[in-house]
Structure formats: C-alpha cells, structure tokens
Amino acid sequence: xxxxxKFVKVSADRGLAVVTLDRPSANAVSLEVYxxxxxxxxxxxxxxxxxxxxxTGAGKVFCGGNDVNDFVDLDFDQATEYLAHxxxxxxxxxDCPVPIIGAINGGAVGTGIVLASLCDIRIASExxxxxxxxxxxxxxxxxxxxMRLAGQGMTRLMMYTGRRLSAAEALQAHIVDQVVSPDELMxxxxxxxxxxxxxxxxxxxxxxxxxxxxxxxxxxxxxEFECTxxxxxxxxxxxxxxALAFLEKRTPSYAIRG
Numbered sequence: 472x473x474x475x476x477k478f479v480k481v482s483a484d485r486g487l488a489v490v491t492l493d494r495p496s497a498n499a500v501s502l503e504v505y506x507x508x509x510x511x512x513x514x515x516x517x518x519x520x521x522x523x524x525x526x527t528g529a530g531k532v533f534c535g536g537n538d539v540n541d542f543v544d545l546d547f548d549q550a551t552e553y554l555a556h557x558x559x560x561x562x563x564x565x566d567c568p569v570p571i572i573g574a575i576n577g578g579a580v581g582t583g584i585v586l587a588s589l590c591d592i593r594i595a596s597e598x599x600x601x602x603x604x605x606x607x608x609x610x611x612x613x614x615x616x617x618m619r620l621a622g623q624g625m626t627r628l629m630m631y632t633g634r635r636l637s638a639a640e641a642l643q644a645h646i647v648d649q650v651v652s653p654d655e656l657m658x659x660x661x662x663x664x665x666x667x668x669x670x671x672x673x674x675x676x677x678x679x680x681x682x683x684x685x686x687x688x689x690x691x692x693x694x695e696f697e698c699t700x701x702x703x704x705x706x707x708x709x710x711x712x713x714a715l716a717f718l719e720k721r722t723p724s725y726a727i728r729g
Contacts, residue, residue, distance in 0.1 A: 497535030536581030585613035
C-alpha cells in the first residue's frame with residue numbers, strides 16, 4: 472500500500488500505522504491537505520493488513536485549523552466546492568474501518584478540533600488546547616462534530632465565543648479521553664494501539680462499523696444491528712481462535728491476512 476503524500480506522512484508496521492500531519496509551521500489545512508487526508512484514510516481502510524492508526528501532528532501543534540489564506544477571496548460557488556472536499560475528508564475519517572487514536576500534541580483549533588473529534592479515542596498532551604475560533608475569521612466551523620462529544624452547552628459556548636479550552640477543561644468536557652504529559656503522549660497512544668492491534672482484526676473492524684452505525688439509532692434498533700454483527704464475526708476463523716485461546720488459557724494468535 473503506497474502513501475506518497477506531501478503533508479500527511481504515514482509509517483506502518485505490523486498492521487499499525489502512524490499518520491502525522493506535517494505542514495509547518497502550524498499544520499494548517501489547505502485544500503491539498505484535505506485531499507491527502509481523505510486519500511490516506513481511504514487507503515488505510517482498504518489495506519486488509521491494517522489494524523489500527525495513530526493520528527498526530529508534527530512539531531508543537533496538532534492542527535492550527537484551516538489555512539485562512541484560502542478564505543480571503545472565496546466566493547459562494549468556490550466555498551460550496553471547497554466545503555465538499557472538507558466533508559469528504561471528514562467522512563473518510565469517521566468511516567475509516569480501522570480505529571483511529573488521536574494523539575493531540577498541541578493546539579487543536581477549528582478544523583483541528585474536528586479532526587480530533589473524528590478519532591475513535593483521543594489522548595491529549597497537557598499542552599494541548601482546543602477551540603472553535605471560526606466566529607472571529609468570517610466562517611462557521613465543525614460544531615456538529617464537536618457536539619457529539621461535548622454536548623450542546625459547551626459546544627455553543629465555544630462556538631459563540633471562540634474561547635480556548637485547556638487539556639484539563641477538554642477532559643472535563645469529554646472532548647478528550649485522557650491527558651498525559653508531553654513525553655508520555657506517543658508512548659501512551661502507541662501502547663493503546665498495540666493493545667487494539669492484538670485483538671481479532673475482523674472483530675475490531677465490525678465493532679467500529681457497529682459503533683458508527685448504532686450511534687444515532689434507538690436502543691432497540693442499535694442492539695438488533697449489533698446482533699447481526701455478532702453473527703457475522705462468528706463466521707471468521709479468528710472467532711474460533713479467540714474461543715480456543717480462552718479455553719486453553721493462552722494468548723490468541725491472529726495472523727495478518729492479505
């Protein structure tokens with residue numbers, strides 16, 4: 472699987488990918504970066520050997536938001552086309568079949584907080600900061616994505632004021648799931664990725680599919696759909712290996728299948 476990008480760097484080993492947004496100095500997202508992110512997460516999902524991804528930013532910033540230069544002369548028609556690229560990218564991350572762990576190393580502003588919210592699990596450095604500052608630059612942001620995590624009140628507060636939250640405040644608001652020291656960020660994210668990668672690959676992919684699909688279903692609808700996934704996972708050889716390993720009190724062995 473090839474990942475030849477200018478701004479989105481990918482390294483992969485044993486089914487574990489590290490995706491790094493690298494566009495100095497603030498990892499601001501341009502149209503080109505959106506397209507690179509979309510292609511990257513599509514390819515990760517299509518790669519049957521891939522089990523989990525860690526997504527982070529190069530340097531001291533996770534993502535400083537959109538490149539404001541793109542908006543200076545953007546008219547209505549251009550904005551409509553531009554935002555279509557943005558939606559496709561966000562959908563590619565949300566729908567990526569493998570879990571994405573966000574390692575939020577610094578500022579996650581505007582698009583940055585949306586990219587963080589699209590990860591399955593978010594681990595933040597104590598130096599991370601979160602904001603929806605679009606109200607100050609003549610656009611509106613991805614509040615609907617943030618609202619999945621933070622709820623109505625906090626999302627509206629951030630949207631109306633552009634106020635920045637510290638990592639501790641983001642943890643309290645459920646925007647992130649864990650806060651660690653900067654030195655512990657990548658080791659913590661990688662340890663979690665290794666743990667997920669050790670599980671049955673088809674079961675993990677089906678679990679993510681189920682979590683995405685049932686998120687907006689009623690309780691009964693969601694559990695009914697989840698039952699169909701349970702039946703589907705039982706058809707995989709990994710399911711039998713997992714059951715045998717449990718009975719034999721050993722670690723299951725899940726070979727990477729092409």
